[in-house]
Amino acid sequence: AKRAGGSTYAFFESSMEQDARNQLEIQHDLRSAIERSELELYYQPKIDGKSGQITGAEALIRWHHPKRGLVMPGIFIPVAERFGLIGALGNWVLEESCRQLREWLDQGLRMRVAVNLSVHQLRQEDLVQRIRRSVESHRIDASLLTFEITESVAMEDTQATMKAFAQLAHLGSTVSIDDFGTGYSSLAYLRKLPARQLKIDRSFVMDLDTSTDALAVVDAVIKLAHALGLRVVAEGVETARQRDILLSLNCDELQGYFFAKPMSAAKLTLWAMVDDK
Ligand code: C2E
Ligand code: CA
Ligand code: CA
Ligand code: CA
Numbered sequence: 001a002k003r004a005g006g007s008t009y010a011f012f013e014s015s016m017e018q019d020a021r022n023q024l025e026i027q028h029d030l031r032s033a034i035e036r037s038e039l040e041l042y043y044q045p046k047i048d049g050k051s052g053q054i055t056g057a058e059a060l061i062r063w064h065h066p067k068r069g070l071v072m073p074g075i076f077i078p079v080a081e082r083f084g085l086i087g088a089l090g091n092w093v094l095e096e097s098c099r100q101l102r103e104w105l106d107q108g109l110r111m112r113v114a115v116n117l118s119v120h121q122l123r124q125e126d127l128v129q130r131i132r133r134s135v136e137s138h139r140i141d142a143s144l145l146t147f148e149i150t151e152s153v154a155m156e157d158t159q160a161t162m163k164a165f166a167q168l169a170h171l172g173s174t175v176s177i178d179d180f181g182t183g184y185s186s187l188a189y190l191r192k193l194p195a196r197q198l199k200i201d202r203s204f205v206m207d208l209d210t211s212t213d214a215l216a217v218v219d220a221v222i223k224l225a226h227a228l229g230l231r232v233v234a235e236g237v238e239t240a241r242q243r244d245i246l247l248s249l250n251c252d253e254l255q256g257y258f259f260a261k262p263m264s265a266a267k268l269t270l271w272a273m274v275d276d277k
Contacts, residue, residue: 056112202236
């Protein structure tokens, strides 16, 4: 038993070493990824529940690593956060979203883009100024942007959140509480936040067609959000049944693989034009 424990420990240790080396390698490569144009934004459509039309798209970052291939944000965002690279990454995402919005406008497509903000960005003193600069330099309207902030981030630093939310709303952008249901925000706090949108976390949507508990929770969240004047988006919709249930519960917008996976800007352009009747 002793030997088995020892070998388990050795294995654990070596995989941790491997992990650490991996992280170092990732952060090293990530430092030059922006300059080398290895980053790309993918876009996942959001669909209006009533009309079935696209209302906008969420920007989701991807990394084309020269050796590893396509790297997902779940791998490199935590590394970027740990090694102080998340600021540069967030700035790039913001600038690229605005550039793409301008390109779409020039193509006659009035798209809206939702950008994910990290806790680091929320605490940046010059966040709103930076957004204003990007918006102005690309001659777009701030109302074309939505900022998604996870419920847990919003809870982590309530003071910074309140301030940033108010400033973003003042700018004319939509503020959205992402991954709702995974944090522990109170009703009192939710009421005070100048958010306009709430995104129900995928974990609830996933269980909708099998669990009556999940259904009751989603029903209650939608009613609560509507009572507070918030629009509700469901993320991670994968089946027709989940869609039907969400529509019967008056969910305003839907997003998920059932409609479309995140795709390149060029693909989204085609997708939106075909969808636009
Ligand atoms: P998120 O903001 O909750 O984004 C939704 C994630 O769910 C995306 O994963 C999306 O591809 C995935 N997804 C969408 N529909 C479905 C579905 O029907 N089924 C399933 N199983 N998954 C679905 P992705 O692109 O890997 O992004 C993961 C997370 O990385 C995001 O979660 C977000 O927190 C973070 N992230 C992505 N891009 C950025 C960014 O530009 N900045 C920041 N700060 N974070 C980002
Ligand atoms: Ca999001
Ligand atoms: Ca989300
Ligand atoms: Ca989520």
